Amino acid sequence: MSRSLFFGLILLITVMALALRLPGLAKRPMHGDEAVNAVKIGELIEGKGYRYDPHEYHGPTLNYFSLIPAWLGGADSFVELSKAILRIVPVALGLALVLLVVPLRDALGQGAVLLAAGLTALSPAMVFYSRYFIHELILVVFTAVLIISGYRCFKSRKAGWAVLAGVSLGLMHATKETFVIAVGAIGLGVIVLLGSRLKNGQWLESTRQVKWSHVAIMIVSAAVVSMVFFSSFFTHSQGIVDSITTYTTYVDRAETSVHVQPWYFYFQLLFFYQFADGPFFTEWIILLLALTGVGVAILGNVPFGCPAFIRFLAVFTLSMAGVYALIPYKTPWCLLGFYHGMLLLAGVGGMWLLQLGAKAVRVTAIVVLALGSLHLGQQSYAANFQYFSDSRNPHVYGHTSVDVPVIADRIKSMVALHEKGKATPIQVYCPNDDYWPLPWYLRGYQVEFGGIVSEQTPPAPVILIQPKMEEALMRKLYELPPPGQRELYMHLFYNTEDGTVDVMELRPSVELVGFVSRSLFEKQMQQAAEEEAAQ
């Protein structure tokens, strides 16, 4: 294959990847985790700084990286942030992941690189999380950069690759605590490779190829980068200590969380998922090709690429998948780490099938690949543009209901009628502070959030609670205020047309009920009457 054809096809894949990742970034409601991240970034751009919290929120890279689109988008405050500004970060990372296969041309072969890039571009899971403002993709991207730069350092013995590997390792550490799994899997891959060269002392030959000064450079680079981020650019030295002590927190959480799932959870999401009357989601082509790729790695007799690297990739991927399957704490996005490895192996497996001798087999492989890719694209479209916030989508996990933007709009339209406008008090009370992502949707408004119905503040004209707090609300409205301050209230989601009330949910099965003071509700009805009269 000519160089120009190769890069022409990479360009085509890039366009395809962007076509699936860029459109309608603001369409899906903000997930609670996305909103939490957004609040942290809001604090950073408003000059409140960043302090690493060893108990929550993962590492600082997402926060600092997000400053770039915020700056480019002219957002100087939390209020000015938008979903598009934030989600462009994972879009860029998702695209980077597609293109990061290119430096592996000699390791995987040109054909496998093209297939892997194409499958990564189309994969529903990859597309979904490339539009999801969380940490995971940063970790996956820098894991890939670490592997690539480590491989190239080993091959070229140039110090620059060691620096890049170190920087990547530091950024992995500064992204998410689970980076240790990826580092462990990389280490295991290297050990297995050396183990396979035990005969005649070949492993010694391999280790002699490693310049220990490069290893030192890598470790120092990683430490410097990690310390820079965790210390909030040398303003918070405790962050460095916390970046180590945090692991006690996460080890505990791995066993006691509500996110405990069976071992096959990730495989079910990727390869055989159907919920209720939704479509059957499966990335079967990736599974088929990745298993073929593993087979190729085991056989070792590959007519393209670097067999040792492919074997390393298989060990890395299998060990990542195994560890993630064994850890009881599971959230869907954690699958990305091993799934990226599967996508690379799928490229290898696909290319191996296409190079088989018999013409009939080759033709069959081409047809299967074409149909599989088309099916992937169709599933990507369904997962990201049709079922984007629907529980029938395997990657929609504890996701915000489409009701939430409606709730926020309703609240905003109500307080717009109040004489205080955006300064109108709003109260949101949900048990265990389970009101996210409302702080995102109500940014710029005077909202009192709480885990219990506050008895310290007077009732606001607009109040949002979970149904189990209604009795406490009754006390707040009609027992605590002095006579003369006990206003009548009404359902916030009342339909004047048919006298019903819309049932609103924060997430599936988490209902929110809203109340609005009579005076504000009547103002709203009055406005509607005036608008009708004007028509």
Place this chain on the structure above:
Amino acid sequence: MKIVRVACLLLAFLFVALSPDAVAADKKKAAVKAPPGMAALPLELPKPAFVGTPQNIKGVKQLEKPLGRPRPPFFAPKGVKNLALGKKISGSDEEPIVGDLKMITDGDKKAADGSYVELGPFTQYIQVDLEAEKEIYAVLFWHYHKQARVYFDVVVQISNDAEFGKSTTIYNNDHDNSAELGVGKDNHYVETSEGRLIDAKGVKGRYVRFYSGGNNASDLNHYIEVEVYGK
């Protein structure tokens, strides 16, 4: 670049053509249900005597547009009821031109002749004695709803003093202080069968006094019914 464009278009077409339609569930709706400890005000409204938006009321400042749809059921604490029903009523015009003052708390809210009381011209008031101090959450009253009218200088006050030496004003649309009870900021409104509902916000008091100063059709004052919701 042409081939890229064609490929993208083809892919987009295939994705859309082959994708199953995502059928969104219908929005769930529920009947109005008051939270525990609260209840919708138990209002019983008379039949409308006229239909549609009145067009002929001109020159009235700060006039609310009729809502054109039923008032929603506002919530108040459980146990709130009409305390004014059958209670003693007095007023500035003890001998009305039409009817008797006790008709104002007899539960008859119809618009028909025989259901309303006509008081003398200019500022007049009526006063309901609840017989004991109560927590008052809402006041609902009808001046006249046989035709669309706007009554002026509508003021509603609550007090524990029968002489209203000290009182709480819960409604006042006397914008020029012609009733000499203070300048009010509340809106003028068109009389309908829904009556005028005032939020009393739990004010405590025994007496409720209603003022008015004629209407857009004449200087006379009318009342069909007043209700005081509290406990």
